[in-house]
Amino acid sequence: MKQDEDFNCIDRVLNGQVHAYAQLVEKYQDMVFTIVFRVLQHQHDAEDVAQQVFLKAFNGLQGFNREARFATWLYRIAYNTAISEQRKSGRNKLMKHDQSLIEKRASTLADEEIMEEDESLETMLMRALAQLKPDENALIGMYYTQSLRVEEISQIIGLSVSNVKVKLFRTRKKLEELIEKMRIQTVNR
Amino acid sequence: MAEKSHQDDIDQLLRGMPLLKAPDHFSHLVMDRIQLQQEEAQRHSGPVSIETGLLVFSLAALLVSLVLFVDLGFVESFLFRFVSAIPTYIGQMNTMMKSIAGVDGAMIQLILITIGAVSLLWVADKFIFRNLRTNHSNLYF
Numbered sequence: 001m002k003q004d005e006d007f008n009c010i011d012r013v014l015n016g017q018v019h020a021y022a023q024l025v026e027k028y029q030d031m032v033f034t035i036v037f038r039v040l041q042h043q044h045d046a047e048d049v050a051q052q053v054f055l056k057a058f059n060g061l062q063g064f065n066r067e068a069r070f071a072t073w074l075y076r077i078a079y080n081t082a083i084s085e086q087r088k089s090g091r092n093k094l095m096k097h098d099q100s101l102i103e104k105r106a107s108t109l110a111d112e113e114i115m116e117e118d119e120s121l122e123t124m125l126m127r128a129l130a131q132l133k134p135d136e137n138a139l140i141g142m143y144y145t146q147s148l149r150v151e152e153i154s155q156i157i158g159l160s161v162s163n164v165k166v167k168l169f170r171t172r173k174k175l176e177e178l179i180e181k182m183r184i185q186t187v188n189r
Numbered sequence: 190m191a192e193k194s195h196q197d198d199i200d201q202l203l204r205g206m207p208l209l210k211a212p213d214h215f216s217h218l219v220m221d222r223i224q225l226q227q228e229e230a231q232r233h234s235g236p237v238s239i240e241t242g243l244l245v246f247s248l249a250a251l252l253v254s255l256v257l258f259v260d261l262g263f264v265e266s267f268l269f270r271f272v273s274a275i276p277t278y279i280g281q282m283n284t285m286m287k288s289i290a291g292v293d294g295a296m297i298q299l300i301l302i303t304i305g306a307v308s309l310l311w312v313a314d315k316f317i318f319r320n321l322r323t324n325h326s327n328l329y330f
Contacts, residue, residue, distance in 0.1 A: 018223065025219050029211035037209050047212055054219045055226065125202050144203035176199060 006070040010061055025054050028071060031146060032078045038141040039082035039134040040089075049085050053078045068155060075148075076156045079138060086134050120186075121179070128178035136171040143168055247308035 006027075012020035032053050037046040057064075057074050064073055129137060135157070142148045142156065154164045212218075 018227070019220070021223065022216050022220050025216040029215050029219075030208045033211040033215070034209040047215075050211065050215070051219050051222060055222055058223055059226075121198060122202055125199060140203065144200070145206045145208060147204075172196075172199075176196060179199065 003069055007066060010064070010070065013058070013061060021054075021058055024070070028074055029054075031071070032074060034141055034145065035075055035078045035138055036082040038138045039079070039086050041130070041134070041137070045085070045089070046082075049082055050078070053081050056081065069152075072152050072155050075142070075152075076158075079156050082138070083135065124179045124182045125175070127182065128175050131178055132171065132174065136167070136174070139164070139167060140171055140175070243308045244312045247305045247312065250305035251302070251309070 006024065009020050009024050013024075029050070033046060033050045036050045036053065037043070040046045040049060053074070056077050060077070064070070129140065132140065139153065139157065142153050143150070148156070150161055150164050150168070154161045157164070159167065
């Protein structure tokens with residue numbers, strides 16, 4: 001049903017109703033921005049590249065053959081554009097963990113003791129995420145935050161399903177090891 | 190057991206992380222960029238655009254320069270072997286050029302080649318490479 005809505009929108013855009021594209025932008029802007037930000041880890045760059053992604057998608061709408069979901073096609077453009085931008089700029093800045101995000105998460109926890117413990121785990125998790133490679137960070141985001149299926153992720157990042165599973169497993173292991181290291185450092189302080 | 194619960198905690202935290210919010214007015218900014226791009230495309234389109242005119246002119250200039258530059262004997266024997274009128278015409282034109290320029294026509298040839306080359310480069314950048322740049326998203330799927 002959702003896919004039909006997207007295709008309907010695309011048809012309208014291709015028939016000259018350019019303003020219909022705004023609906024698609026509004027629908028997918030957060031997802032695209034999240035993918036791009038996870039790769040670039042820089043707010044302003046991510047904003048600019050996310051705009052470029054929608055511009056590219058607009059220019060390529062005629063070439064979209066509708067074999068895949070529009071979202072999958074769009075995320076693939078987002079991922080590829082972000083990765084190539086990241087390679088170009090050679091930037092891999094440490095992601096500053098989003099304090100408001102942590103606070104939001106923490107406020108949902110009732111028990112104060114549990115809250116303290118989870119807050120520190122969450123902080124460590126954010127720091128560990130910042131140490132991942134851009135493609136690993138994006139992969140974690142697509143699978144966990146955006147709840148995309150492995151099959152869809154494989155189409156987006158251009159790897160086979162089994163390769164995506166292996167990569168996910170290794171990245172998760174890496175995250176756990178990074179958090180474990182941080183824990184040991186905290187205890188030793 | 191504790192390690193498993195630790196992994197589950199991490200999984201839960203990862204799943205609980207919200208999507209990042211795109212900046213305010215993001216869709217407006219995108220639509221503005223699309224509008225700008227379309228306006229620019231309209232400026233470059235039309236029955237005969239500046240680029241098309243320049244392309245035709247530069248090709249003609251290059252052709253004339255090439256014909257004048259190349260030794261007429263070579264042109265006669267290879268290119269216009271079967272068309273006797275053309276080499277005669279080219280010969281006349283070359284003579285005319287020489288008489289106008291008074292410096293063996295070389296300066297005119299040089300100017301024509303320069304104009305042609307610069308125009309071609311400009312057209313290639315504006316017309317061909319721009320299209321390649323904007324359309325390369327077609328490569329996906």
